[in-house]
Amino acid sequence: MTNVIEIRELRVEYPGRNRSEPPRVAVDGLSLSVRPGEVFGFLGPNGAGKTTTMNVLLGFVNATGGEAFLFGVNVREPIARQRIGYLPELTYYYRFLTAEELLRFYARIFGIPRAETDRRIDALLKLVELESVRRRPIKTYSKGMQQRVGLAQALINNPDLLILDEPTSGLDPLGRMKVREIIQRLKQEGKTVFFSSHELGEVETVCDRVAIISQGRVREEGRVSDLVAKYRCDLERVFLKVIGYEPPSGN
Amino acid sequence: MNRVLAIAGVVIRELYRRKDFYVLFVLTALITLLLGAVNFFNDPKIVRYLKEVCLLLIWISAVVIAVTTTARQIPSEKENRTIFPLLAKPVTRWEVILGKFAGCWLAAGIALLVFYLFFAVISESRGGEGTPAPKAAAATQVAPGPQAHDDHAHEPGCCNHAPASPNPWLVYLQGAWLHWMMLAVVIAMVLFGSLIFAAPSSNATIMFIVIGGILLLGEHLNKVALRQTEPVQTILQILYFAIPHLEWFDLRDFIIYDHPPVAFGPCALATAYAAAYALLLLVAAWLVFRRKGLTT
Numbered sequence: 001m002t003n004v005i006e007i008r009e010l011r012v013e014y015p016g017r018n019r020s021e022p023p024r025v026a027v028d029g030l031s032l033s034v035r036p037g038e039v040f041g042f043l044g045p046n047g048a049g050k051t052t053t054m055n056v057l058l059g060f061v062n063a064t065g066g067e068a069f070l071f072g073v074n075v076r077e078p079i080a081r082q083r084i085g086y087l088p089e090l091t092y093y094y095r096f097l098t099a100e101e102l103l104r105f106y107a108r109i110f111g112i113p114r115a116e117t118d119r120r121i122d123a124l125l126k127l128v129e130l131e132s133v134r135r136r137p138i139k140t141y142s143k144g145m146q147q148r149v150g151l152a153q154a155l156i157n158n159p160d161l162l163i164l165d166e167p168t169s170g171l172d173p174l175g176r177m178k179v180r181e182i183i184q185r186l187k188q189e190g191k192t193v194f195f196s197s198h199e200l201g202e203v204e205t206v207c208d209r210v211a212i213i214s215q216g217r218v219r220e221e222g223r224v225s226d227l228v229a230k231y232r233c234d235l236e237r238v239f240l241k242v243i244g245y246e247p248p249s250g251n
Numbered sequence: 252m253n254r255v256l257a258i259a260g261v262v263i264r265e266l267y268r269r270k271d272f273y274v275l276f277v278l279t280a281l282i283t284l285l286l287g288a289v290n291f292f293n294d295p296k297i298v299r300y301l302k303e304v305c306l307l308l309i310w311i312s313a314v315v316i317a318v319t320t321t322a323r324q325i326p327s328e329k330e331n332r333t334i335f336p337l338l339a340k341p342v343t344r345w346e347v348i349l350g351k352f353a354g355c356w357l358a359a360g361i362a363l364l365v366f367y368l369f370f371a372v373i374s375e376s377r378g379g380e381g382t383p384a385p386k387a388a389a390a391t392q393v394a395p396g397p398q399a400h401d402d403h404a405h406e407p408g409c410c411n412h413a414p415a416s417p418n419p420w421l422v423y424l425q426g427a428w429l430h431w432m433m434l435a436v437v438i439a440m441v442l443f444g445s446l447i448f449a450a451p452s453s454n455a456t457i458m459f460i461v462i463g464g465i466l467l468l469g470e471h472l473n474k475v476a477l478r479q480t481e482p483v484q485t486i487l488q489i490l491y492f493a494i495p496h497l498e499w500f501d502l503r504d505f506i507i508y509d510h511p512p513v514a515f516g517p518c519a520l521a522t523a524y525a526a527a528y529a530l531l532l533l534v535a536a537w538l539v540f541r542r543k544g545l546t547t
């Protein structure tokens with residue numbers, strides 16, 4: 001069975017601001033594979049290269065070296081994105097549209113038939129609890145509400161793979177729990193979820209496997225339970241050890 | 252195709268939500284006022300002058316609306332990062348370009364429709380409301396003038412009837428149509444520019460200069476070329492053949508001087524010419540956009 005995500009020796013350099021400045025390496029020989037039906041946590045400190053890696057998968061950034069595949073299709077092909085849902089790191093939606101209009105627009109992009117679109121929009125707005133504000137422009141939403149619009153649009157095509165860049169950032173505890181529930185439900189439906197997060201507690205509860213990266217490289221990868229057993233501490237400590245942080249002595 | 256229309260729909264909805272269409276109402280009101288003032292003057296010269304001012308206003312504002320709207324499309328998608336969730340869907344960049352083009356062009360079409368409709372209805376209702384005298388006078392005034400000596404003067408129907416234009420509505424329609432076709436080229440050009448020049452304002456400024464330059468100087472370029480010495484002459488001649496001749500789409504004099512409509516052939520040819528240039532520019536825009544990283 002082909003891997004849902006396959007990344008081989010990925011390298012991404014951002015050009016320097018001018019000619020004298022060397023290019024900055026954001027991803028440096030990163031290899032990763034995510035199997036069907038897995039919930040995969042993509043962890044790393046700020047600036048580690050998580051968003052950049054996801055941007056390559058989505059075709060926003062061209063890799064300097066290496067290759068990446070979604071469902072066995074090179075990410076350079078737009079068709080690779082037919083079966084994925086994507087939630088960006090920050091809320092990036094047309095502020096003048098209402099939630100309903102935004103979802104309708106994306107449904108048209110996917111070529112979802114009209115009746116089916118209506119049905120899905122109702123279900124999704126219910127799921128993310130935005131039914132009462134569905135006819136208000138997105139610019140009048142709070143941050144958490146915008147984040148939930150993002151989650152709804154990521155699910156509009158009933159995707160087989162979800163790529164979520166920090167899905168719980170900006171959400172209140174209840175909202176976080178909801179996102180966790182949604183991820184767990186998707187897993188039960190046999191979907192694959194690839195997400196980045198700084199909330200290691202929630203990663204520990206929902207993820208099958210994780211990869212911890214820093215400075216553009218995978219430093220540790222494996223099942224959460226295996227890592228916890230290997231380092232004999234919780235995932236947060238594992239994370240800190242892997243990225244090379246030494247806690248002050250006496251702790 | 253559905254994807255292209257969906258993207259175009261968002262462009263139009265934004266214009267509508269941003270209340271940009273108010274500009275349209277203000278301009279239309281201005282046209283109505285100007286032409287309404289015509290009733291006070293029975294002097295055909297003043298009538299013609301006012302029509303000229305109105306049409307100039309329509310031309311300038313249509314170009315301004317088209318350029319400013321188009322120039323901000325792709326930059327604002329990048330700025331607001333709405334391009335990310337969009338391109339994460341199975342939409343090609345060619346479809347994004349086409350959708351943006353279609354949206355801007357349709358919006359320009361709506362603006363033109365309103366402008367020309369008001370212009371036509373008001374200027375025709377004036378002639379039709381029982382005071383045909385000034386119009387007939389205008390026609391006889393035009394006849395011996397230099398404008399009547401162009402190639403349309405020999406067309407049948409032009410010589411016998413005193414009210415010169417047998418079908419003014421067709422002329423308005425043609426004027427609006429060719430104007431719209433010209434805007435297709437303009438919009439494609441600005442879209443291409445928006446992928447090359449980073450800031451929408453600099454793109455818009457450059458495009459205004461280019462479009463203004465073509466409209467004012469384009470047709471004289473080959474004549475100027477003949478008077479130059481060698482390297483300059485060839486360059487100017489190449490330029491003359493390379494630029495899209497936007498001034499060919501200008502039917503304002505036909506409307507002002509009550510000319511008969513343009514024959515079908517040249518009209519279709521001009522349409523094809525505009526379509527070819529617009530397509531060329533859109534393909535160029537796509538070639539630039541195609542391999543562009545979005546985060547730098």
Ligand SMILES: Nc1ncnc2c1ncn2[C@@H]1O[C@H](COP(=O)(O)OP(=O)(O)OP(=O)(O)O)[C@@H](O)[C@H]1O
Nearest residue numbers: 014026044045046047048049050051052053546547
């Ligand atoms: N557009 C860009 N131009 C230049 N450098 C960039 C650009 N985007 C990211 N970088 C650099 O690439 C590196 C990786 O950034 P990236 O956004 O992938 O990190 P991240 O792991 O998502 O971090 P965070 O947890 O803060 O979201 C950083 O050093 C960053 O400065």
Ligand SMILES: [Mg+2]
Nearest residue numbers: 050051052089
């Ligand atoms: Mg990030």
